Amino acid sequence: MRHLVLAATASILAMTAAQAQVTEEDIANDATITNQIVTNGMGRDLQRYSPLDILNRDTVQHLVPAWAFSLGGEKQRGQETQPLIYDGVMYITGSYSRMYAIDIETGREIWQYDARLPEGILPCCDVINRGAAMWGDLVIFGTLDARLVALDRHTGDTVWNTQIADYRQGYSYTAAPMIVNGLVITGNSGGEFGIVGAVEARDVETGELVWRRPVIEGHMGMLNGEESTMTGELNATWPGDMWQTGGGATWLGGSYDAETDTIIMGTGNPAPWNSWLRNAGEPTEGNAGDNLYAASRLGIDPATGEIRWHFQTTPREGWDFDGVNEVIPFTNAAGEGRLATADRNGFFYVLDRADGSFVDAWPFVQNISWAEGIDDTGRPIYVEDNRPGDPSAAASGDRGESVFAVPSFLGGKNWMPMAYSQNTGLFYVPSNEWGMDIWNEPVTYREGAAYLGSGFTIEPIFEDYIGSLKAIDPDTGEIIWEYRNAAPLWGGVMTTAGGLVFTGTPEGEFIALDDETGEVLWSFQTGSGIVGQPITWEQDGEQYVTVVSGWGGAVPLWGGEVAQRVNYLNQGGTVWTFRLPRELAQLAE
Numbered sequence: 001m002r003h004l005v006l007a008a009t010a011s012i013l014a015m016t017a018a019q020a021q022v023t024e025e026d027i028a029n030d031a032t033i034t035n036q037i038v039t040n041g042m043g044r045d046l047q048r049y050s051p052l053d054i055l056n057r058d059t060v061q062h063l064v065p066a067w068a069f070s071l072g073g074e075k076q077r078g079q080e081t082q083p084l085i086y087d088g089v090m091y092i093t094g095s096y097s098r099m100y101a102i103d104i105e106t107g108r109e110i111w112q113y114d115a116r117l118p119e120g121i122l123p124c125c126d127v128i129n130r131g132a133a134m135w136g137d138l139v140i141f142g143t144l145d146a147r148l149v150a151l152d153r154h155t156g157d158t159v160w161n162t163q164i165a166d167y168r169q170g171y172s173y174t175a176a177p178m179i180v181n182g183l184v185i186t187g188n189s190g191g192e193f194g195i196v197g198a199v200e201a202r203d204v205e206t207g208e209l210v211w212r213r214p215v216i217e218g219h220m221g222m223l224n225g226e227e228s229t230m231t232g233e234l235n236a237t238w239p240g241d242m243w244q245t246g247g248g249a250t251w252l253g254g255s256y257d258a259e260t261d262t263i264i265m266g267t268g269n270p271a272p273w274n275s276w277l278r279n280a281g282e283p284t285e286g287n288a289g290d291n292l293y294a295a296s297r298l299g300i301d302p303a304t305g306e307i308r309w310h311f312q313t314t315p316r317e318g319w320d321f322d323g324v325n326e327v328i329p330f331t332n333a334a335g336e337g338r339l340a341t342a343d344r345n346g347f348f349y350v351l352d353r354a355d356g357s358f359v360d361a362w363p364f365v366q367n368i369s370w371a372e373g374i375d376d377t378g379r380p381i382y383v384e385d386n387r388p389g390d391p392s393a394a395a396s397g398d399r400g401e402s403v404f405a406v407p408s409f410l411g412g413k414n415w416m417p418m419a420y421s422q423n424t425g426l427f428y429v430p431s432n433e434w435g436m437d438i439w440n441e442p443v444t445y446r447e448g449a450a451y452l453g454s455g456f457t458i459e460p461i462f463e464d465y466i467g468s469l470k471a472i473d474p475d476t477g478e479i480i481w482e483y484r485n486a487a488p489l490w491g492g493v494m495t496t497a498g499g500l501v502f503t504g505t506p507e508g509e510f511i512a513l514d515d516e517t518g519e520v521l522w523s524f525q526t527g528s529g530i531v532g533q534p535i536t537w538e539q540d541g542e543q544y545v546t547v548v549s550g551w552g553g554a555v556p557l558w559g560g561e562v563a564q565r566v567n568y569l570n571q572g573g574t575v576w577t578f579r580l581p582r583e584l585a586q587l588a589e
């Protein structure tokens with residue numbers, strides 16, 4: 001009899017589970033629903049701010065591990081994912097295009113999906129993945145061979161699987177997709193191979209392409225199976241045929257501003273890195289030679305893929321200052337709608353939320369060498385001597401003049417997401433203080449081969465630290481506090497209404513800082529470097545925090561002297577989930 005009752009209960013539970021479907025409403029309200037996380041960024045504005053305050057400056061000392069989950073296998077390397085939480089299950093992506101569903105109460109695996117990757121994939125910067133999207137019964141992620149895969153969230157079975165682009169040309173995919181009004185929005189990766197960046201929207205139920213927007217001028221867009229409009233104006237800012245292999249990979253997943261109904265996507269370096277092949281002259285006011293829309297932020301209409309506005313951070317880019325870093329919509333202290341972004345080029349920009357127009361910019365790292373500042377139109381005031389020299393004019397004929405430029409091409413800030421606190425009105429920016437020797441070389445395009453025309457060595461600029469987490473006032477650019485770290489920071493940041501800022505270090509420490517002072521209030525050694533993105537949620541009245549630990553990413557591969565400085569760090573691959581037990585939360589009150 002007892003057995004029968006249990007069976008009946010189980011089938012009712014199963015029915016309930018089968019009915020739970022991630023809706024547009026769930027996605028739209030992800031920033032305020034505290035018992036689930038169904039978007040990358042903890043809301044499509046990417047603020048990474050939780051309204052939870054069970055865990056706060058007083059109680060965080062009692063935060064303890066609840067469970068740990070190993071990604072297993074010999075496949076370790078960088079774990080840059082942000083977990084999702086829905087209906088009692090955590091969904092995480094792992095290195096080598098893997099996905100896992102984990103029971104959030106016990107840490108037990110429910111299913112695992114391993115993408116069968118072909119030989120010859122061309123990921124630039126480690127075999128990482130940055131997370132998934134959810135819709136209905138689907139959990140959707142991209143793979144290193146530039147495919148988009150939708151899995152049944154209950155079973156891990158493939159529902160649809162479609163190609164974004166041809167990996168043999170150098171395309172790959174590592175970002176978390178984003179869902180807007182039933183469309184799954186993706187960009188692409190591979191800007192170091194002369195590919196062309198594009199933003200695409202697919203029907204989330206079928207994977208069918210709805211629109212496509214290449215981000216380099218001269219290329220034709222698509223809408224509902226037909227050509228739509230040309231991006232920009234052919235040869236307005238690119239010479240000859242260079243636009244055909246013009247780069248501009250988006251790398252990251254973009255944000256969505258519901259207030260203006262705009263997708264905001266960044267674009268990477270114009271290809272090749274050697275800027276003299278794209279513009280042999282000085283930067284011009286007329287914008288000829290700027291190489292649009294590379295190294296830019298684009299505001300895109302989610303229904304049609306049309307570009308509504310653009311803001312180029314580094315015209316005629318020549319240091320690999322990809323313009324891909326996330327753009328976060330927010331309301332400033334005066335109640336004005338704003339967008340904030342911390343660019344690889346070392347400047348923190350504030351734009352108008354309505355049309356992306358320039359408001360202000362300030363340096364957020366020290367010793368920036370390539371520009372004296374940003375003028376009142378938003379254009380850099382270039383230091384022409386800090387442009388790597390023209391190899392065609394060099395006496396040797398094979399290498400242009402080398403310069404020491406700050407920041408390095410890995411950026412004042414790289415992909416790792418900053419966070420905004422609605423509590424303090426500050427941005428918390430994971431930055432790095434480093435420079436590089438960089439020079440140009442002749443190069444010609446070959447499909448599937450690196451298309452740089454540059455050489456480089458990254459170097460530290462300070463003896464005792466590279467990483468620097470900064471609290472930045474978006475009204476003034478003032479750095480309110482700074483937390484310095486020996487190794488370069490490469491993990492995401494999260495803020496909470498409890499007055500806490502969470503992030504991790506390559507040395508393996510998962511830390512919580514006071515959002516007003518930068519004081520470290522709590523830390524936990526995870527056993528490998530943290531390059532993942534933390535989350536927090538509430539379950540049965542208790543607050544949980546999760547971060548994935550596993551050192552890797554671009555620094556060990558491309559970091560030059562910096563990579564040597566941190567070559568002692570161990571690889572790994574563990575999901576760490578922490579919990580504030582109810583009785584300990586009350587103790588601290």
Ligand code: CA
Nearest residue numbers: 191269320322
């Ligand atoms: Ca790049």
